[in-house]
Amino acid sequence: MRIIIDGFNKTINKRDNQIVIKENGKEIDYFLPKDLKQIIILGKGTITFDAIALLADANVDLIAVDWRGNIRYRLASKEHNNVQIRKQQYFSLNDTRSGYLAKKFIESKIRNQKATIGTLSRSRGGVEYLDIQKEKLNNLLNALLEIKNKPSEKIRSEIFGIEGMASHEYWQGFRYVINDDYDFLKRSGRGAPDIVNAMLNYSYAILASEVLKALHISGLDPYAGFLHADRYGRTSLVFDLMEEFRQQIVDKSVLKLINRGQIKKDDFEIKDGYVYINEQCRKLLIKTILDKLNTEITFDGVKKSYSNFISIESQHIVDYLLYNKKYKTFYIRW
Numbered sequence: 256m257r258i259i260i261d262g263f264n265k266t267i268n269k270r271d272n273q274i275v276i277k278e279n280g281k282e283i284d285y286f287l288p289k290d291l292k293q294i295i296i297l298g299k300g301t302i303t304f305d306a307i308a309l310l311a312d313a314n315v316d317l318i319a320v321d322w323r324g325n326i327r328y329r330l331a332s333k334e335h336n337n338v339q340i341r342k343q344q345y346f347s348l349n350d351t352r353s354g355y356l357a358k359k360f361i362e363s364k365i366r367n368q369k370a371t372i373g374t375l376s377r378s379r380g381g382v383e384y385l386d387i388q389k390e391k392l393n394n395l396l397n398a399l400l401e402i403k404n405k406p407s408e409k410i411r412s413e414i415f416g417i418e419g420m421a422s423h424e425y426w427q428g429f430r431y432v433i434n435d436d437y438d439f440l441k442r443s444g445r446g447a448p449d450i451v452n453a454m455l456n457y458s459y460a461i462l463a464s465e466v467l468k469a470l471h472i473s474g475l476d477p478y479a480g481f482l483h484a485d486r487y488g489r490t491s492l493v494f495d496l497m498e499e500f501r502q503q504i505v506d507k508s509v510l511k512l513i514n515r516g517q518i519k520k521d522d523f524e525i526k527d528g529y530v531y532i533n534e535q536c537r538k539l540l541i542k543t544i545l546d547k548l549n550t551e552i553t554f555d556g557v558k559k560s561y562s563n564f565i566s567i568e569s570q571h572i573v574d575y576l577l578y579n580k581k582y583k584t585f586y587i588r589w
Contacts, residue, residue, distance in 0.1 A: 256286070256290050256291055256292060257291075257292055257293040257294070257295065257545050257548075257549075258276075258284075258286065258291065258293075258294055258295070259294075259295045259297060259538070259541060259542075259545075260276065260294060260295070260296045260297065260298060260300065261297040261298040261534070261538065262278070262298040263298055263299050263300065264278060264279045264299075264300060265277065265278050265298055265299075265300035266278075266280075266300050266301045266302065266303075267294070267300070267301070267302040267303070267306045268302075268303050268305075268306055269303060269305035269306040269308075269309045270285070272287065272288070272309070273285045273286065273287060273288075274286045274287075274288060274291065274306060274309065274310065288309055288310060288312070288313030288315055289313060291310075291313065291315045292315065292316065292562075293315065293316040293317070293318070293464075293465075293468070294310070294315065294316070294317045294318075295318055295319075295320060295461070295464075295541065295545075296317070296318065296319040296320070297319075297320060297537070297541075302317075307330060310330070311330070311331070314331075314472075316329070316330075316331055316464070316468045317329065317330040317331075318330075318464045320457075320460055320461070320464075325460060326460055326463065326464055326467075329464065329467065331468065331471055336474075337474050339577065340473070340474040340475060340573055340576065340577065341474065341475070341476050341479075343576040343577055344475055344476055344479055344576055345476075345479060347481070347576055348406070348407065348408075348479065348481070349406055350406055351404040351405055351406060352481075352575070352576065353406050353407035353408075353481045354404045354405045354406055354407045354409065354410050354481075355404050355582070356407075356481040356482070356495075356572065356575070356582060357407040357410070357411065357414055357481045357482035357495070358399060358400075358402060358404070358410075358414060359582050359584050360481070360482050360495050360496065360498045360499060360584075361399060361414055361417070361418045361421075361482065361498060362396065362399060362400065362584055363498065363499040363584035363585055363586050364418070364421070364498040364499060364501070364502070365392055365395060365396045365399065365418075365421045366396065366584070366586035367499070367500075367501070367502040367503055367586045367587065368392055368421060368422075368425040368502055369389050369392045369393060369396070370502070370503075370586065370587050370588055370589055371425070371429075371502045371503075371506060371507060372385050372388050372389045372392065372425065372428040372429075373385075373386075373389050373589070374507075374589055375428065375429075375431075375432050375510075376389065379432075382431075384428070384431060385428050385431060385432075388424050388425070388427060388428035388431075389428075391424045392421055392424055392425060395417050395420055395421045395424070396421075398417055399414065399417045399418075402414065402417075407481050407482065408484075411482065411484065414482065415482075422442065426441060426442045429506065429510070432510070432514070433451060433510070433513060433514075434513075436520065437449065437450050437451050437513065437520070438450070439451040439452070442455070444456065447529075447530050448528075448530070449530065450518070450520065450522075450523050450530060451509065451513070452530075453523065453530035453532055454509045454512070454513075454518070454532070454540060455505060455506070455509055457532060457537070457540060458505040458508065458509060458540060458544050459497070459501065459505055461541060461544045461545070462497055462500060462501065462504055462505055462544065462548075463490070463493050463494075463497060465548060465562060465565055466493045466496050466497050466500070466565055466569075467490060467493050469496075469565045469566040469568075469569040470492055470493065470496065470569050472566065472569070473566070473569040473570050473572070473573050474573065475492060475569065475572060475573065476492065477490040477491075477492045477493050478490055478491060478492065479491065479492055480492040480493075480494060480495045481495055482494075482495045482498070483495055496565070496568060496569065496572070499568060499584060499585045499586070500561065500564075500565060500585065503561065503587055504544065504547050504548065504561055505544065505547075507547075508543050508544055508547050509540075511543075512539070512540070512543060517539065518536060518539070518540075522535070522536035523536070547561060548560065548561050548562040548565075549561075549562060552564075552587070554585065554587065555583065564585055568583075568585050571583055
């Protein structure tokens with residue numbers, strides 16, 4: 256179970272073996288730690304030391320997200336104690352294993368982009384433009400697979416060149432099915448200029464927190480990426496692994512909210528060049544992404560939630576680094 260703490264004057268306390276949520280000093284809910292997977296803090300309030308310790312003992316992830324969707328801080332249990340995992344992670348940055356994994360992350364991404372565009376076309380009875388975009392993605396995938404394995408530093412620019420072209424074609428297809436009223440012209444990261452980008456950025460932050468937790472539990476260093484280069488303060492490996500899940504978890508969810516009319520332009524406000532998502536819309540967006548993470552799907556003959564598959568992919572990285580097991584990328588064919 257994931258719970259969201261929003262609003263003001265909320266407190267998270269411990270009572271016996273329970274986590275108690277209060278508002279203005281009055282108890283409003285309580286939970287057993289074993290039933291919790293994650294607590295997301297959106298509002299302002301306090302948490303007691305005893306509550307932090309109880310959450311850590313139960314391996315409950317606690318993160319705070321600001322109005323832009325950025326993770327302000329994260330509290331987690333102690334790190335994995337297998338030092339060989341991180342040693343091999345660092346060693347691999349100088350050999351072909353890093354390039355192999357970097358290619359795999361983008362292979363998965365393009366396959367999911369293809370699947371998403373294909374789904375959008377089929378759901379509309381077949382759209383020639385979308386089918387053309389899907390074929391362009393397929394050609395770029397083939398070009399990616401032809402890159403020879405080398406240390407990621409030597410092939411990173413080539414991989415990102417193909418990834419950039421694929422993302423351009425993908426977002427052109429994505430834009431095709433969105434009403435022009437939303438002013439979605441292209442994908443933009445920080446400082447989103449429109450509603451769609453603001454929703455995507457906020458949702459990706461929630462996905463990032465899930466990936467970060469999986470990497471933490473598996474014992475990997477989230478700051479040492481294979482595809483994304485080192486940058487002070489950036490969790491590069493989080494961005495690496497996120498590439499496999501962006502389309503299925505976030506992009507489709509955002510598109511569904513828009514096309515079903517659950518999100519309106521009135522839910523947003525532009526101030527000083529920034530797009531602000533109002534509280535009600537923000538709650539709906541978070542609930543939608545969390546529900547998606549909990550949704551069970553069948554992949555590679557196994558039925559589990561998207562959240563579970565993120566953990567599985569994280570463990571696959573470990574298995575490849577330690578035991579040279581083939582890395583299985585995550586992608587859905589529809």
